[in-house]
Amino acid sequence: MNDKIRIGLIYGGRSGEHEVSLQTALAVIGAIDMNKYEIHPFYITKQGEWRAGSQLTGPVKHAGELTFGSDETSQAAAFALKPFFSSAQAVQEAAAPANSQANIAAVDAASGASEARLDVVLPLLHGTFGEDGTIQGLLEMANIPYVGAGVLASSVGMDKVMMKKVFAQEGLPQCVFRHFTRTQWEKDQAFFLMEIEIAIGFPCFVKPANLGSSVGISKAANRDELLKAIQVAFQYDRKVIVEENINAREVEVAVLGNDDPQASVVGEIVSSNEFYDYKAKYVDGKSSMMIPADIPAEISEQIRELAVRAFLAVDGSGLSRVDFFLRKEDNQIFINEINTMPGFTPYSMYPLLWKETGKSYAELLDDLIALALQRHADKQRLQYSFDIE
Structure with a gap:
């Protein structure tokens, strides 16, 4: 058998x-x-x-x-x-x-x-x-x-605008951002340019709202670069988000679980490029990871707590990697995003964070499969029809 x-x-x-x-x-x-x-x-x-x-x-x-x-x-x-x-x-x-x-x-x-x-x-x-x-x-x-997040958590985690709105409702600290659709941009470009320049300023980051791995992301130092960056972002999505630039360290936490999730140690990304873009992540091989990150213990615990709150805020399940900015001047924490299906090679940040926390790659796969079966079994307890007698 x-x-x-x-x-x-x-x-x-x-x-x-x-x-x-x-x-x-x-x-x-x-x-x-x-x-x-x-x-x-x-x-x-x-x-x-x-x-x-x-x-x-x-x-x-x-x-x-x-x-x-x-x-x-x-x-x-x-x-x-x-x-x-x-x-x-x-x-x-x-x-x-x-x-x-x-x-x-x-x-x-x-x-x-x-x-x-x-x-x-x-x-x-x-x-x-x-x-x-x-x-x-x-x-x-x-x-x-x-394995992994359900429909709601997946869609919210992918859409950076909706994600930030959920995080705001949860009271999680975030950087300043503005967003608009292609239709809104074409209808009132001057208004959004003014909004960005007044509320955010330069430099700023321009991103497609629905994508990952830093695809389509640009850093704009002036209005001309901003206009070009927006057009690049619109190649990948109908909705664009613009965020303020923060002089910060980039730190990440791996979360594992369903209704009672656990957070890994905190790791830090040291990018080989001006920011952690697609090339820095996957091509040149020069970016480095510091696991655990060299940060004060109390700051690390705050970040881990915020990671679990973010996971629960989107109704996550299985796994997620939560990314943060740690402002260099005062160690102020800002949540960047949640990734509900992070890179998962043995050399990716997610499994490396758990390895440092004490869980091997194979054990992680075992846990994720068990969590998927557990979540499915729990859903089978629900009734999806109602009979009128």
């Missing part, structure tokens, strides 16, 4: 963070205990095509091809993937009940016919169409347990 937990690993996706997702998936496959788990890979191309591979029972042959800049065909071949279904078909397949429990069907790449029912899904998708509540909604409809 096979008592292994069957995990559906979803990665790739229609996002500017597609390559980051590939790195995360490769790392998880290389570290997860195959004596405990069966891995069934599901790859989503940049065009939104789903591909599935046969069960992985050991190290993946040619997995090293899953690197930045490599050909997408080679990436798919690394897992013996073949076309599976479109997004629309995915909903129908995932929602089909089996033995009173809806599950997603994994296609055996060798025969294209056999079917394996999944116990839990690990959606290693970053950014749009993965970290924003969309894939979570699909899995909720199918009643499949999955």
Whole structure:
């Protein structure tokens, strides 16, 4: 009798963070205990095509091809993937009940016919169409347990404007910001320029409201640079947020749990670039992490407490990384954002923070899968229909 937990690993996706997702998936496959788990890979191309591979029972042959800049065909071949279904078909397949429990069907790449029912899904998708509540909604409809934040927390965590509004309601300290949609900007550009220059000033940061990994983010030192930065941000989202520049250290905390979350030690990012952009994070390899951060113990405890409050404020579950600014002149703490599906390679900040706290990468995966199953079991106690007698 096979008592292994069957995990559906979803990665790739229609996002500017597609390559980051590939790195995360490769790392998880290389570290997860195959004596405990069966891995069934599901790859989503940049065009939104789903591909599935046969069960992985050991190290993946040619997995090293899953690197930045490599050909997408080679990436798919690394897992013996073949076309599976479109997004629309995915909903129908995932929602089909089996033995009173809806599950997603994994296609055996060798025969294209056999079917394996999944116990839990690990959606290693970053950014749009993965970290924003969309894939979570699909899995909720199918009643499949999955790792990480639910629909609400995912969508709020992805939308920086909504996130900041929730944080404000919670009373969390934040920097000054302004936001607008493309329609609002085109209708009243002069007003928003005036608002930014008076309330925020220069330099300032311009970001797409819905994206991660610092994609589309620019630092503007004057009005001309601001205008260019806004146009860049609008390439990635219909909503843009502009934030004040703070002379600060960038510190981060990993949060793990469901209703009773725990915070890791505090770590610090020392960027190789002017700010911690995509290149500094993933390309040049020159940025460094200080774990734990060299900050006073009382400041560290305040940051850890704020991280848990932020996690609970968005109704988080599973995992999140919460990022803060620590102003250099007076150690004033400002929350920057919450990331509900942070980078998850063994060299990413999230698992490194937990490693320093005393939890290995493999143990972290075990905990996340257990938390997903726990959360799903708790939701099964709810009644979704009402019969009138």
